[in-house]
Amino acid sequence: MTTLDMKALAAGLALFCAAVLSCAPAAAGQKIVRVGIWPCTSPMKVYRQYQGLAEFLSGETGLNIKLVVPKNCAAFFEQVEENGVDFALQDANVYARLAGYYNPGYLLQTLTSEGKAVEKGVIIARKDSGIKAVKDLKGKKMIFGDEHSLTKYITIKRLLAENGLDIKKDLGGYSFGGDCEGIILRVYLKRYDAGAIDNWSWKEMNEPGEHEVNADKLAVIAEGPPVPYWVFAAHKNTDIALAARVELALLKLDVKNPAYRGSLKDMEIGGFVKAKAADYVMNKD
Template sequence: MNKKVTFSLLLALALAVPLFPGRALTADKPVVRFGVIPRYNPLVMYKRYQPIMDYLTAETPYRFELKISKDYPEAVRFLQQGVTQISSLGDVTFAEANINYQAIPILKPLNKDGTPFYRSAIIVRADSKLRDIRELRGKTMAFGSPHSTSSNLIPRYLLWDNGVGLRDLKSFVNLQHHDAVAKAILKGQYDAGAVKDVVAEKYKSHGLRILAWSAPIPSVPLVVRKDTPPGVIEALTSALLKLDRNNPKHQAIMKTWDDEFCYGFAPAVIDDYRGIFRMIREIPHGCGIGCHR
């Protein structure tokens, strides 16, 4: 069964089983479609993001529908074509959407420390002899999607900043998801891999070790089309900004949300992501796909 058919079947199964069967959707509310890049497989995506849609539907005059894309470029196309009005993109995919379609960042999630940043991690098996990122010369490495910030762009920058170019590696591959990278390293298929911090921490107890951390990266933005109605933006930002990670009632609301979204949000502006734009220009060959130049 090819990947396209598998994705469609998984997504159909996910959407056929509501997380909250007792909660009827408010049919008379205007629909707002909320896009998300494919950080995990469709079933996991639905489990982690549908509760956010339910919350927004309950707290705003709109009915929010989750729109999961099959890959990163499709998430950008959905926003550009108006299939979605709001989207959770990575920093790199946001850069592409901003440069090509003038997408605007409005919110960024907070981490468990209450700051709007995350990090990229270079991971190895716990029993690996590698102890320094510069020892990756001559080794094999797994990155995430070419459009990913934390599992492709930032790790490339981290390697480059430590004197290790892609040509210095024995070989490298790009896998579809962060989880796929972590599992490939655990299986010993590659010497090292690159994932976002929450995935690295998740798999530490399964036998992974963090070889190197990146500097803090601005949190992945929630972005809108430039013609998204102001009322939609105001309703969304109001509903999410009022959540306080220190409030027990709000903690209960967010506990089933994705790990990147369960600590609240802060306002976002384009200047927050200038550093990402600079990295894309500075690293040889940018993110490796040439779509941001």
């Protein structure tokens, strides 16, 4: 076993232990408050990314907060539909599909790490690929994020259609990947000719620091329209007093506050603001 493998195993075991501890029985009489997280990548990575959210809410509210990270997208839909969570954090398109299961009075728009309520999807390709515009994707292999993602699939699929490309007929093949880092790496390694990622992931990759790939080898050839970032919602069966308590705590989170900056950076968010269900009606696909 290589040193890298040993480090990965150690990190995995540590995270597993943390997950087990988070599932420990609550103190006598204390309700476990379940916060479901949309599994946009591996459950382990999602848990690691958002465990700070559970810690913050537990500390701020005194509640016993438990993250619920399903194994896949279908399991997330099932958990919400069967009242398996009290709150959920998800892609805006996923919220639009499940809106009937949430209380519209307790709805928060998640902000990006830059404090914006919207994000965009972008298409990346290697600079030496000869792909300079959307029309150049004809006959090329492309990788998207999960099929429910507004930025990593839905808006990009529409962008291709607006440029006369049907993904089933005109691409040389396509598949659905996981997180943006994985998509970037696959394009960099020439396993795919192009990929769809979030604009903030592209910006992050171009910032100073260590990265898995050389950003100078890649380029953005097109971008989709701005769409809402993720949505935090209270389940319709969640007690109103509980929903108000959690909402009040989340509204305190602000990337401008040094006390919260570290945790928010790990979660790749900049805070929360009140939202209305009507803001997401047009995101259904």
